[in-house]
Amino acid sequence: MHKHHSHNHNHSTTSNIKIAFLLNFSFAIIEIIGGLFINSIAIISDALHDLGDSFSLGLSWFLDKYSKKDANLKYSYGYKRYSLLAALINSIILIVGSIFILSEAIPRLLNPEPTNPKGMIAFAILGIIINGLAVLRLKKGSSLNEKVVSWHLMEDLLGWIAVLIAGIVMSFTNIYILDPILSTIITLYILFNVIKNLNKTFSLFLQAVPEGYDLREIEKNILSIRNVLNTHHIHIWSLDSEKHVFTAHLVVNDSTSLEDIKKIKKKVKVYLQSLENIEHVTLEIEQENEDCSISDDI
Numbered sequence: 001m002h003k004h005h006s007h008n009h010n011h012s013t014t015s016n017i018k019i020a021f022l023l024n025f026s027f028a029i030i031e032i033i034g035g036l037f038i039n040s041i042a043i044i045s046d047a048l049h050d051l052g053d054s055f056s057l058g059l060s061w062f063l064d065k066y067s068k069k070d071a072n073l074k075y076s077y078g079y080k081r082y083s084l085l086a087a088l089i090n091s092i093i094l095i096v097g098s099i100f101i102l103s104e105a106i107p108r109l110l111n112p113e114p115t116n117p118k119g120m121i122a123f124a125i126l127g128i129i130i131n132g133l134a135v136l137r138l139k140k141g142s143s144l145n146e147k148v149v150s151w152h153l154m155e156d157l158l159g160w161i162a163v164l165i166a167g168i169v170m171s172f173t174n175i176y177i178l179d180p181i182l183s184t185i186i187t188l189y190i191l192f193n194v195i196k197n198l199n200k201t202f203s204l205f206l207q208a209v210p211e212g213y214d215l216r217e218i219e220k221n222i223l224s225i226r227n228v229l230n231t232h233h234i235h236i237w238s239l240d241s242e243k244h245v246f247t248a249h250l251v252v253n254d255s256t257s258l259e260d261i262k263k264i265k266k267k268v269k270v271y272l273q274s275l276e277n278i279e280h281v282t283l284e285i286e287q288e289n290e291d292c293s294i295s296d297d298i
Helices: 002-038 041-066 082-110 117-139 144-172 178-205 215-223 258-273
Strands: 228-238 244-252 278-287
Touching: 002 041, 002 117, 041 082, 041 117, 041 144, 041 178, 082 178, 117 144, 144 178, 215 228, 215 258, 244 258, 258 278
Parallel strands: 244 278
Antiparallel strands: 228 244
16 A cells, blocks of 8 residues: 555656656747847846756656666666756756856946846746746645755746846836846856756765764764664665665674664664664674674685
């Protein structure tokens, strides 16, 4: 029964990301055509950002299925890390796109060009509706992936509200510099967040300890378990930012019985379950004077 519920949740997650992808991609194409037509660098910059989002959502949609493939002799942990590969590719695409937009927007700060404020208002209203629908759809999801995408689309929604305000202002004045100013601010904000996320992705690729875990605190709690004398080689790393792997060597007294060892392992696993997202646990039990190093004498 539990597995059936999990299957439905996975299907819902894929469906939500699919709908968000279709909405985003369709609107990005409309934006590019419209942005060129009304000569708005702010809308063109958002269009390229939306294309990056669409690519991200498309990869997430594909990899959401692909990463659920079962483990095999080649990928013993399964295919979960493919989702990190998507994050890396998407981040690089967004950085390149942002640099291109800044190269177009900054010269316009010095020489502003006329734009069509009515067209900006029309696109802003459409953008608010489409991104609003996508945010509402994904906000219902409970997975970390859906929440991250939801916040990304929320960022787009706020950007379109800013474009709407600029369009209204330019309808009554000739302050055309608002368009490149808006484009530059939105792009710099996106660039800052993309680089921050890229740093997190690199950390996970390099098997850094996931955020929110304190190895010293974990070691302290394990040592508080009866009959555990010492612990070393404690490692936590992430498969895909959501599912983590834990390994440790636990040292016990030479006289510790097999029954007590079973109790120790059970207590450690119960404790680790309280930390959330730790999916794989490997514990090696050693006696006091045992050498755990790999040597040529084996």
